[in-house]
Amino acid sequence: MAAKKGSITPRLTHVKRVYLDHAATTPVDPEVAEAMARVLRDTHGNPSSIYAEGRAARELVDRAREDVAAALGAQPTEIVFTSGGTEADNLALRGVMQARRGLGDHLVVSAIEHHAVLDTARDLESHAHVRLSVVGVDRDGRVEPAAVAAAIESKTTLVSVMHANNEIGTIQPIAEIGALCRDRGVKLHTDAVQTVGALDFDVSRIPVDLVSVNAHKFYGPKGVGALYVRRGTRIGTMQTGGGQEKGRRTGTENVAGIVGLGVALRLAVERRATESARQARLRDRILDGVLARVPDAILTGHRTERLPNNASFCFPGTQGESLIVALDLAGFAASSGSACTSGDTEPSHVLLALGLERHVAQGSLRLTVGRATTDADVDALLEALPPIVARLREASAVSV
Amino acid sequence: MSGGVDSSVAAALLLERGEDVVGVWMRLVPGGVDTDAPRCCGTDAAGEDARRAAATLGIPFYALDYADVFGREVVDRFVDAYASGETPNPCVSCNHHVKFDALLRDVVAKFGGTRLATGHYARVADAEDGTRRLLRARDAAKDQSYALYMLGQRELRRIEFPIGELASKTETREIAARFDLPTATKADSMDICFVGGDYRDLVRGRAPRAFEAGPVERVDGSVVGEHAGIGGLTVGQRSGTGVATGERLYVLRLEPERSAAVVGTREEITRTTYDLRDVRFTADVPPGDSFETSAVLRYRGTPLAAAVEVIPGGAFLRLAAPALVAPGQAVVFYGARRPRSGQTPDDVATEYDRDEVVGGGIVRAGRTG
Numbered sequence: 001m002a003a004k005k006g007s008i009t010p011r012l013t014h015v016k017r018v019y020l021d022h023a024a025t026t027p028v029d030p031e032v033a034e035a036m037a038r039v040l041r042d043t044h045g046n047p048s049s050i051y052a053e054g055r056a057a058r059e060l061v062d063r064a065r066e067d068v069a070a071a072l073g074a075q076p077t078e079i080v081f082t083s084g085g086t087e088a089d090n091l092a093l094r095g096v097m098q099a100r101r102g103l104g105d106h107l108v109v110s111a112i113e114h115h116a117v118l119d120t121a122r123d124l125e126s127h128a129h130v131r132l133s134v135v136g137v138d139r140d141g142r143v144e145p146a147a148v149a150a151a152i153e154s155k156t157t158l159v160s161v162m163h164a165n166n167e168i169g170t171i172q173p174i175a176e177i178g179a180l181c182r183d184r185g186v187k188l189h190t191d192a193v194q195t196v197g198a199l200d201f202d203v204s205r206i207p208v209d210l211v212s213v214n215a216h217k218f219y220g221p222k223g224v225g226a227l228y229v230r231r232g233t234r235i236g237t238m239q240t241g242g243g244q245e246k247g248r249r250t251g252t253e254n255v256a257g258i259v260g261l262g263v264a265l266r267l268a269v270e271r272r273a274t275e276s277a278r279q280a281r282l283r284d285r286i287l288d289g290v291l292a293r294v295p296d297a298i299l300t301g302h303r304t305e306r307l308p309n310n311a312s313f314c315f316p317g318t319q320g321e322s323l324i325v326a327l328d329l330a331g332f333a334a335s336s337g338s339a340c341t342s343g344d345t346e347p348s349h350v351l352l353a354l355g356l357e358r359h360v361a362q363g364s365l366r367l368t369v370g371r372a373t374t375d376a377d378v379d380a381l382l383e384a385l386p387p388i389v390a391r392l393r394e395a396s397a398v399s400v
Numbered sequence: 401m402s403g404g405v406d407s408s409v410a411a412a413l414l415l416e417r418g419e420d421v422v423g424v425w426m427r428l429v430p431g432g433v434d435t436d437a438p439r440c441c442g443t444d445a446a447g448e449d450a451r452r453a454a455a456t457l458g459i460p461f462y463a464l465d466y467a468d469v470f471g472r473e474v475v476d477r478f479v480d481a482y483a484s485g486e487t488p489n490p491c492v493s494c495n496h497h498v499k500f501d502a503l504l505r506d507v508v509a510k511f512g513g514t515r516l517a518t519g520h521y522a523r524v525a526d527a528e529d530g531t532r533r534l535l536r537a538r539d540a541a542k543d544q545s546y547a548l549y550m551l552g553q554r555e556l557r558r559i560e561f562p563i564g565e566l567a568s569k570t571e572t573r574e575i576a577a578r579f580d581l582p583t584a585t586k587a588d589s590m591d592i593c594f595v596g597g598d599y600r601d602l603v604r605g606r607a608p609r610a611f612e613a614g615p616v617e618r619v620d621g622s623v624v625g626e627h628a629g630i631g632g633l634t635v636g637q638r639s640g641t642g643v644a645t646g647e648r649l650y651v652l653r654l655e656p657e658r659s660a661a662v663v664g665t666r667e668e669i670t671r672t673t674y675d676l677r678d679v680r681f682t683a684d685v686p687p688g689d690s691f692e693t694s695a696v697l698r699y700r701g702t703p704l705a706a707a708v709e710v711i712p713g714g715a716f717l718r719l720a721a722p723a724l725v726a727p728g729q730a731v732v733f734y735g736a737r738r739p740r741s742g743q744t745p746d747d748v749a750t751e752y753d754r755d756e757v758v759g760g761g762i763v764r765a766g767r768t769g
Contacts, residue, residue, distance in 0.1 A: 322510045325462050329422065329511060395509030 015331040018377045022217075022309055022370035023166055023194060024335055028260070029219040035263045036221060039256040047253050048244065057255050064262030068226055071265045072211065073202035080227045080248045081258050085193040085214030088227040089116040089160075091238055091249065092189040092210040096158045097130050098236035100187070104155035106131045108186075110143045110162065110172075111353040116212075117160050117191055118349070131155070137353050140302040141170035149180050156186050163192040163201065163211075167337045167350045167366055168301030169310025171195070178207035187233055193217055193225075194307055197268035198276060209233045213265075215257070219371065220264030224257030275371060280308035282369045282378055287311050289382040294389050298360065300351060311367045314356060317393040318363035326388045327365075332381060335366045401425050401461075402441035403449030405576050406563055407519030411457055412579040413562040414517055422513065423454035423461040426503060428470040429594065441593060442470065449582070456580055464506070466498055473497035475594060475602075482599075483607035485654030486728030486765055487634045490592055491547040491699070500548075500555050508558060517560040520544045522757075524556050524564075532556035534682045534757040536734070537564040546699050549732040549760030550680045603631040614659030619652065619668060627661050630654045635726035639663040650724075670722035676715045676731060676761030686710045687736035687758055694734040694754045697725040703734055703754060715761055725763050732760035 019027075028036075039060060045053030047061050062076070069076040082088045097107060109121045111134050124130035133151045137143050143161050152159065159181050164171045174190055181188040189210035195201055196211070197218030203211065211228035215221055229235055229248070241250035268275075283306075290313055291297050298314040315323070320336025327334050337348035347361035367381065401407040401423045414421045428442020447463050454461035474493045481488035499518065507513040521537035522545040534551055537543040551559065566572055576582070592599050604611045610631025615623045616639060625640075627633060639649045639661070652664040681687070688710075695706035695717060705720035717731055725731060735752035 321464065322506070325464070325511055328460065328462075391512070392510050395505065 015329075017331055017333065018373075018380055019333045020367045020369060020373065020377070020381065021333045021335045022373075023169075023307075023366060023368035025216045025222065026219045026370055027372070028216075028221055029264060029267055031267060032220055032260045032264045036256045036260040039259045043255065047255060048242065057253075060255055060259050061253050064258045067262035067266050068213070071269045072196070072213075072228055073204035074228050075231065077246075078203075078228055078231055080229055080245050081253060081261070082225045082227055082249055083223055083254070084225040085114075085191065085212050085217075086116040086225075087249075088193075088212035088214070088225045089114065089189075089191055090120050091227050091235070092212060092229075093117065093120045093124060093158065093160060094128075094238055095235035095248070096187055096189065096210065096233070097124055097128065099234040100157040104157040105129060106133065106153055106156040108133045108135060108148060108151045108156055108159040110134070110148075110160075111136045112141055112143075112165050112168075112170075112350045113160065113162055114166055114191055114193070117162070117189075121160070135161075137170075139354055140305070141165055141168045141300070141350070141354055142302060142305070143172050143177065145173055145176040145180055148177050149184075152181070152184050152186055156184070158187045158189060160189040160191070163190045163195040164199070164307050164310075165301065165350060166194050167348055167364075168312045168354070169194075169306035169368075170301040171199070171305045171307065174208060175206050182207045194310075197265060198272070198308060200272070203228060203230065210235075213261075215261035215264055218264050218268040221257050221260040224254050224261045226261065271371075276308040279369050279371075279373070282373055282375070283309055283311050285375070285378045286367055286369070286381065289378070290385060293382060293386045297389075298356075300354065300356070300364065307368075309369045311369075313365050314351065314360050315363040315365065315389045315393070316360045317396055318389055319392070319396070320362060320364045322392050322395075323363065323365050323388065326392060327384070330384045330388065332384065335368075336364050337366060401450040401453060402519065403446035403453065404441065404519065405572060405581065406521070407450075408453035408457070408581045409566075409572050409575045409579075410517050410519045410560075410562040411454070411459060412575060412581065414560070415457055415459065421457070421459045421517075422511070423450065423457070423459050424503070424507070425450040425461070425463045426466045426470075426498070427463055428467055428474075428498075430467050442467070453581055456582075464503075466502055469502045470494070470498050470594075478592075478599075479603050479606045481728045482603045482631045483610035483656065484765070485630050485633075485635075485656045487636075487726035488728050489547070489699075489730050490594070492550065492730050492762075495547050496550045500551055500559065504555060504558060515558050515560055517562055519563055520548060520561045522548050522561045522564045524559055524561055531683055535564075535753075536755040536757070537561075538566065539568045542569060543700070545757050546696055546701070546730065546732050546760075549682070549730065549757050550678075551682060552680060552684045553682070554684075556682060600632045604629070607631060610656070612659050614661065616661045616663055618649075619662060619664055624649070624663065630656055630659060630661060633661055636669065636724045667722075670724045672719045672722050674717040674719075674725060674731065675764040676717055677713065677764045679710070679715045679759065679761035681759035682757055683759075686715075688738050691733075691736040691738060691758075693736045693758065695719065696732045696734060697723060698729060706733075708733060708736075714764065717761075727763050727765035729763050730760050731763060733758045 043057050045057035047058040065076045065079050068079050107121055107130050121132050125132040135147045135151050161172055161177055163174050178188045187209040190208050191212045193212055193214040196213045209230040214225040237248055239250055244250050296316055300312045324336050347358050351361035351364055411421050425447050451461055474490050477493050478488045478490050504516045507516045521542040523535040525533050527533045536545045595602050611629030613626055613628055616625040616627050617623050633651050635651050637651050639651050649663040650669045651661055652669040653662040690709040692707050694703040696703050707718045709716040735754045735756055736758045737752045
C-alpha cells in the first residue's frame with residue numbers, strides 16, 4: 001500500500017482523536033503485546049505435542065489458565081479458553097441446555113442480554129425444543145431477583161443474566177440471583193464481559209456457575225476469551241475434533257492469544273482499585289456535565305450501580321447514527337448502544353426494555369472511558385457535544 | 401459513494417484538489433436482505449465496495465441508512481405508478497427525494513459538510529449572474545443530466561459533479577488506475593436498480609389489484625382482446641393484440657379504475673401536446689411564461705423541438721412533431737428562448753445552449769392534450 005500514486009492524506013484524519021468507546025474494545029496494553037510477540041517469535045509448538053516444543057507451548061497455556069483462574073477466584077480446571085465472549089456465551093447456553101436435557105428444557109434470560117445470549121436463546125427455542133422465558137428490567141435496567149425467581153419453574157435448567165450491561169452499564173444483583181438459583185437447583189450463567197477486569201468478580205464468593213470473559217475488553221487481544229465452568233456443572237460441546245480443553249472446546253489453542261488474555265487480566269486486576277476509582281470520577285464528570293449542558297438529555301442505566309467507565313444517554317430529537325458520525329468528524333470515537341449492532345437503525349432492545357419510546361431510544365449515545373482517558377478529553381467532549389446535539393435536533397426538526 | 405468507479409473517481413478528484421472529503425454510502429435496502437438485484441448500489445455488497453474504495457483513498461467513510469426514505473419515495477412510488485397506469489422513473493425519484501434531498505440535507509445540516517459531490521455525469525457551472533447552471537456532461541454518451549432536472553438553486557449551490565467534466569469513461573478509468581481504485585466496472589446502473597428480475601413481480605406482489613385481467617380496447621371502445629393486468633403494461637409498448645386485423649397496435653392509455661387498456665396505431669398514440677405536472681426549473685423560476693426549448697422525453701433520448709407554456713400547477717408541452725411519452729415519465733427542457741411570434745419552434749437547438757438543463761416536469765395521466 002506504500003507510495004501510492006495519486007494518494008493524498010486528507011486533513012480530517014489529522015484531527016486529534018479522543019477514544020471514548022472502551023466498551024466496544026480497548027487498546028492492547030504494551031506489556032500484553034510484548035508477551036504475545038514473544039510467544040509468536042519463540043514458541044511454535046502445538047500444546048498437544050509431547051515433545052519439548054509442545055511442552056513449552058503447553059506450559060504457556062497452563063500458566064495463563066492459572067492466571068485467569070486466580071483472577072476469578074476459580075480453579076484452573078474450571079477455565080475453558082474460547083475465541084471470545086460470543087463463543088463463551090454460546091458454549092454456556094448450548095452446552096448446558098444440551099448436557100442437562102434430562103433435567104429440563106426451560107431457559108431463563110433477561111431482556112437486556114447481549115445478542116450473543118439473546119439470539120442464542122432464541123435459536124435454542126426455535127431449533128432445540130428449549131422453552132424460553134425472558135425476564136424484563138426496571139427503568140434503570142436492573143433485573144429484579146424476584147422476577148427471576150418467579151420465572152423459574154420445575155423444568156428450568158439454566159438462568160443467564162449478564163453481570164453488567166454493555167450499553168447502559170447497569171450492574172445486576174448477580175449474587176442475589178445466584179443464591180436463589182442455587183436454592184432452586186438451577187445453574188446460573190453470567191456474561192461478565194464488561195465487568196471482569198473492571199470490577200471485583202470472585203466466583204468463590206458469588207454463587208454463579210458459568211462466566212463469560214473476553215480479553216479485548218480489558219486491554220487484551222481480540223479473538224480470545226474464556227468460559228468459567230464451575231466444577232460439577234455438566235456441559236456439552238459445540239464442536240467436535242481433537243478434544244482440546246477437555247473436549248469442551250476442541251481445536252488447537254490460540255497460544256499467543258491465551259497468553260495475552262492471561263497477562264491482560266493479571267494487569268487489570270493489579271490496576272483495578274486505582275483505575276476504577278479514576279475512571280468513575282471521569283464518568284461522573286461526563287454524566288453531570290452532559291446532563292447540565294445538553295437540554296433534555298436522559299441518563300440511561302442506573303445512576304450509581306453502573307460500570308465505572310460507562311456514561312450513556314438518550315437525546316430525544318436526534319438519531320444515534322448521526323451523533324456518531326458528527327462526533328467522529330469532530331475527533332471523538334463513541335457509540336450508539338452496542339458496537340455489534342451499529343449500522344442498524346433499529347432502536348436498541350436494551351433501551352426499549354427500559355420502557356423508553358422508540359423515538360427517544362433512537363437518539364442514544366454511549367461514552368465509555370478507559371485507562372488513557374484524561375480530564376482534558378472530558379473537557380473537550382463537554383465542549384463539543386452540546387452544539388452537535390443542538391445542530392442535529394435542528395436538522396431533524398426541519399426534515400419532519 | 402455507490403461502490404462503483406464513477407463516485408470513487410469523483411472522490412479522488414476532489415481529494416486531489418485539496419478538499420476535505422468524507423465518503424458516504426447510502427443503504428437503500430434493509431440490511432441483511434439478500435437482494436438479487438445485481439446493479440443495486442444500496443446493497444451490502446455495494447457498500448463493501450464503497451468502503452474499500454474509501455479506504456484506498458484514505459478518507460473517512462460512513463454507511464448511512466436511507467432504506468426507509470428510499471422504500472417510501474422510490475419503491476412505493478414505483479409500485480403506485482405502475483398500479484395506476486403510469487410509467488415511473490425511479491432514478492428521478494431517487495435523485496429528487498433521496499440523494500439531493502434527504503442525503504444533501506444530512507450532509508449539510510447534520511455533518512457540517514459544505515457540499516455534496518456524486519458520481520453523476522453532469523456539470524454544474526457558475527453563471528455570470530451569480531446563479532448556478534446545470535449542464536450536460538462533457539461526455540455526451542454518458543450524460544445523466546436528464547435525471548437531475550429537478551434540482552433548484554438551493555441544491556445546485558451545494559452540489560458538485562466532478563466526473564461530468566471528464567472527456568470520456570476512458571479518462572475516468574485512467575484516473576481510477578492512478579489512484580489504485582478498482583477499475584473493473586460493474587454494469588452501469590440503469591432504470592430499475594432495485595429489481596433483480598422482472599419488475600412486474602414486484603408490482604404484482606405489492607399491488608395485486610393491478611394484475612386483474614381487463615379488456616383491451618380501441619379508441620372507439622371496441623374490445624379487441626384481454627390483458628392480464630395494467631400493472632404489467634406500459635404506455636407505448638406493443639400490445640400483442642390486433643393480430644386479426646394485421647395492424648401493429650401499441651398501448652395508448654391505461655385506465656386503472658376500470659382495468660382497461662386502450663390501444664392504437666402508431667399514428668393514434670403519438671401526440672404533439674402533453675400536460676406536465678411537478679414542473680421545476682433549475683433557476684427556480686421559468687425562463688418565461690412560455691418559451692421554446694429542446695425537449696428530451698426519455699433517458700438519453702433525442703432532443704426534440706418544443707414549446708412550453710407555464711400554467712398554474714404545471715405546464716403544457718407542444719412538440720414540433722408528434723412523439724410518444726408515457727404518463728409518469730419526465731420531460732426535460734434543454735435551453736430556452738422566448739418565442740418569436742408567428743414562428744413554429746423549429747430548429748431551435750442551434751440558437752441557445754442546448755447543454756443547459758432549464759427544468760422539466762412529469763407527464764400527467766389522462767386524456768388532456
